[in-house]
Amino acid sequence: MRLDYPANIKIIRVPCTGKVDLMYLMTAIQKGADGVYVVGCLEGTCHYKQGNFKARERVEHARRLLDEVGLEGDRVRMYNLSSGEGPTFAAYAREMTEHIKKLGPNPLKKWATA
DSSP states (O other), X not given: OOOOOOTTOOOOOOSOGGGOOHHHHHHHHHTTOSOEEEEEOOTTOOTXXXXXXXXHHHHHHHHHHHHHTTSOGGXXXXXXXXXXXXXXXXXXXXXXXXXXXXXXXXXXXGGOOO
């Protein structure tokens, strides 16, 4: 199945969202990403037991930190779905892209280094 989602989405696969560290989220924003979203398995269905709960805590922490420094914390989000929900994944990608367009570009982008 070919999924239709925006070309500006960069997918980084991890074995479990529990591997997504707070530093990865913050570094992406620091380096100029307009937004970051984490897509994990449905809550309560994590193969690694608590991985998606840990990821949600880290996403919420990143949101608070961004709000504290004057950036929109809503540039970081988390979504949950099962592996068989490809069209839902594509819908989340389009939703996040539209949301970020409304927020505008990341103000750190002008100082970001690759």
